[in-house]
């Protein structure tokens with residue numbers, strides 16, 4: 001991997017690694033029968049969508065603009081199997097009235113966050129459902145937290161606005177609703193998903209159709225529930241399926257079991273897992289400032305502007321050829337050329353002295369980076385490059401002053 005000749009700062013997408021991730025996800029689809037969608041909120045480098053479309057079922061959007069992007073770009077390329085249907089899904093806590101018509105024209109699934117929203121837009125979506133163009137779902141809130149580490153990413157935390165809680169769910173599925181969606185996980189393995197699903201089954205099971213009518217709970221459900229049952233369930237994102245230690249076989253068996261027990265389609269919509277470890281942020285040292293603590297590197301990138309999750313989550317991004325502070329001889333604080341005192345990426349140690357002009361490579365930078373960056377301080381946005389499987393790097397996007405000015 002040679003990043004010596006590219007202009008920095010630059011996000012570099014690693015096509016080979018992206019493909020490896022997609023192959024794992026494709027195996028999950030083939031062996032379990034699940035349908036997997038790219039959650040574009042994590043990764044929206046649409047120039048790679050034809051590659052993603054070759055493996056996945058489609059994309060999901062956080063609103064109209066992402067839905068439009070997938071509609072325009074999540075397409076197979078010429079040489080691919082054009083029989084394959086690419087799906088476009090959308091969920092948002094609230095939709096504008098003038099967005100709903102377009103969403104009904106470009107989306108296959110629309111998921112509402114509340115009964116208010118469902119009913120508010122009913123007139124518009126109902127005709128699309130009648131024509132067989134759209135399937136409508138409700139997001140539920142399982143009220144079952146499985147992580148404490150990242151409260152900001154826990155939709156089940158107290159007072160959450162995300163999803164309908166059991167107490168607010170009607171006894172019968174509202175007319176026209178065909179699916180249930182939940183999203184509760186963040187960078188988690190398969191066990192928390194299994195626990196959450198069992199909890200959902202216990203609480204919302206009356207909406208699930210059962211294949212086995214001799215099953216006792218199925219009879220209970222049929223007694224108490226209406227005839228209206230879900231046709232699909234969407235298990236959201238947060239599944240770190242492509243992480244090396246993820247229990248992929250466990251997930252496959254689990255989904256097969258759901259499909260065996262209930263006559264439903266199962267969707268997963270991971271974001272991170274698609275482009276996990278499939279991108280870098282390459283930066284150059286512009287200056288080194290001596291301080292009473294340790295030398296501070298002024299980089300041509302910024303946590304606040306180019307990797308906001310580092311401050312928001314927060315986390316210390318992996319950096320190639322470095323260790324934790326104190327482990328190697330040469331210690332530096334990595335920072336930025338913005339005015340924000342706290343724009344600090346982290347402390348790292350190296351086995352050699354660093355100099356102005358040296359390049360550093362942050363890893364795992366394809367996800368929640370480009371989709372969240374900003375031009376605070378008038379900071380230029382990094383280029384977006386793609387490194388092909390043969391190692392050749394192409395610049396796919398450059399940004400300049402106009403990109404800064406046009407946002408204001």
Ligand SMILES: Cc1ncc(COP(=O)(O)O)c(C=O)c1O
Pocket residue numbers: 039041042091183185186187236237238239269270271272273
């Ligand atoms: C509704 C929904 N689906 C999918 C995702 C993707 O999650 P991840 O990127 O952690 O897999 C998110 C992330 O916030 C989400 O809110």
